Amino acid sequence: MKKSLFLRVTLMAWALAAAPIASSDLPSGERLDLSDYRGKVIVVDFWASWCVPCRRSFPWLNAMNDKYANDGLVIVGVNLDQDPASAAEFLQEYPARFQIRYDASGTLAREFNVQAMPSSFVIDRDGEIVAHHLGFKVRRQDDYEAAIVAALQQETRE
Amino acid sequence: MKRTVGIAAVTTLLCAGCSSMGVEPWERDILAKDEMQLTTDEIEAATDDHIYFSKEASSGGRGFGGGGCGCN
Amino acid sequence: MTRSDNRSISVTLAAATCSLLGGGIPAPVDAQEEPAWDFNTSLLYYGEDDDRVKDYSVSAIARRMFVDDRFLTIGLTVDVLTGATPNGAIKQDVPQTFTRPSGDGAYTVAAGELPLDDTFKDTRAAFTVSWQQPVGETSLINIGASASREYDYTHIGLNAKFARDFNRRNTTLSAGIALSMDSLDPVGGAPTPLTPMLDVGDKSNRRGDEDKDVLDIVVGVTQVVSRNLIVQANYSYSNSDGYLTDPYKVLSLVDSTTGDTLPRVPAPGAEGPSHQFLFENRPDDRTKHSIYGQAKYYMNGKVLDASYRFMTDDWEIDSHTVDLRYRIPFGADRYFEPHLRFYTQTEAEFYMLSISDSQPLPSFASADYRLGDFDAITLGIKYGWKTRNDNEMSVRVEGYRQTGSIPGNQIIGNQATRDNYPDLNAIIVQLGYRF
Secondary structure, eight states: OOOOHHHHHHHHHHHHHHSOOOOTTSTTOSOOOGGGGTTSEEEEEEEOTTOHHHHHHHHHHHHHHHHHGGGTEEEEEEEOOSSHHHHHHHHHHSOOSSEEEEOTTOHHHHHTTOOSBSEEEEEOTTSOEEEEEESOOGGGHHHHHHHHHHHHHSOOOO | OHHHHHHHHHHHHHHHTOTTOSOOGGGOTTTTSGGGSSSSOHHHHHHHHHHHHHHSSOOOOOOOOOOTTOBO | OOGGGSSSHHHHHHHHHHHHHTOOSOOOSSTTOOOSEEEEEEEEEEEESTTBOEEEEEEEEEEEEETTTEEEEEEEEEEEEESBEEOSOOOOSSOEEEEOTTSSOEEEEOTTSOOEEOOOOEEEEEEEEEEEEEETTTEEEEEEEEEEEETTEEEEEEEEEEEEEETTTTEEEEEEEEEEEEEEOOTTOOBOTTOBOOOTTOOTTBOOOEEEEEEEEEEEEEEEEETTEEEEEEEEEEEEEEOOSOTTOEEEEEOTTTOOBOBOOOOTTOOOOSBOEEEOBOOSEEEEEEEEEEEEEEETTEEEEEEEEEEEETTSOEEEEEEEEEEEEETTTEEEEEEEEEEEEOOOTTBOSOEETTSOOOSSBBOOGGGSEEEEEEEEEEEEEEOTTSOEEEEEEEEEEEEEEOOGGGOOGGGGGSOSSOOEEEEEEEEEEEO
8 A cells, every 4th residue: 555655646636636626715725735745744534524433533633733743744634525514514613723625526535545434544754655544443542643653753765 | 934034035145245335435424314324213113113012913123233424 | 002912011021122122223312423421211102092001101211422432321111001901802782791810800891892901000110221332343242131020020131233344334234132031920820721711719720920031033234325325124033932822811702603702600699700701822932034124215305214024923923014204304403204104914823703612622712903914004293303402302193093804704693793803093192302
């Protein structure tokens, strides 16, 4: 499951070009270009307003963001709701201090081969997917965090 | 009786064989709704089972499991 | 729903177990929200017409969620039963006197009336508890226990179910098992089967208490068909072993020509039955097989829930059930849900309207209308709404009618002039509150 950063960027740019552009009323709707984050560790988290474990994952994602953003962690929450109003309602109740992007058509989710909701992918500084977890289990928070820390501590190849 | 088991077996196999049927994990918004759960109201279902069991010669039959948001 | 209305209470509690088995994955008040405690409560009134059974019931289910989709569920139901239930004897053109089940009194039924026994006023309490948790990434397990008590009946049961997802959670295979161990201590003692109803105070044909065990197994498959459609199919097996007879029900012993119940004179100075009645007898074993299918279909906010069940057993009863519910939302906060149910069953092999004095005594015989040949229809409507503090209330009103028929070859002589199998009409009113 390791893909080069170049391929990743190309696919993401293509995916977002093919996907409906998020409406300008929505927060953080700009295109996602991974090359912006070269050299950082990226966590891509797929979520939806109707997904119950997502409510548990948001506080944790916020905590990770607070703790490791200065060390080079970027979290991108990709919303898969069909109805943008539902996503907005969810974000009112569970505000995110990390980036949110919208993928209502599921193009990005397919690209990442999302198997369960929520799904989180840890991409290291070289653009390779080094960890992913299906679902969000409160009891595994430490394991999830360890995967992020491992990626942060890894030296880049450049 | 044999016929019943036969029908049940065929139905189960047919459904189990539908391994390509379904939706993507992120397309379960409607299935996650309360009103789309197989048993929407536990007490109402238990009440009906109890009443009909007391007044008729058949009982139960309902299954469980599956559907919903499919999360975690 | 009195004791005598249930073949034996153990049957009711097996039903409770079956409904535990069929109880589905617990859904909180809002499947999309997670309070730590979730309550589902209800008040129920069930009332039959013509002075027959009335049941008042309070139920509550409390569910506590623990970390990562673990649930503890506790349920309690209290029922108060009043009213009268048919005792199995046929109508006559003269008054009939029966000894009460306790053997300590008698009651008389007017000429032309369906004999009903109104002895029992009963209170029942039932308790259930279960624990559910995920197993691995794609499975879950649920184990539970149930118990109930009324003054002449005790039930204890255990149940377990397991479900596993396949195919990115689009397909779920499930299996469940429930075991019941029940004991019945009939008022006055269980009567020796097919012996006559005796005078008041004569308990010579009464025995003590009885037991019954029930095993239920369910296997099923649930399949997500599309974004809007989910279907389920399952097969159930049930085996009851032990005392399955209703200790309070009798059959009339009738003249083979006139079809009238043979008269009887109580002993001098005693009160007792005015006619000859024999206590019923059912086999001590019953095996049932059912197949059940359900579909839930979402169309623009409305949900259609349709199910079908076929049951067949070794008492030669076959039944078909079709159940339809259609939920129609109004705005974001309320809905109507009409409900229609059709049911039909064939009679048990040993069901008979009466016993003729010229036939040899059968091994098994029962005139319990619930083992007869009948159709039933339920028509109801439910209205639900969200309260100001975001909880859910609902009220439903339903009418239930049972229309039975006796096969021509069971009707003897004058019996043809009477309505031997009167319709059962009942109303159901239930109030629900989830918070």
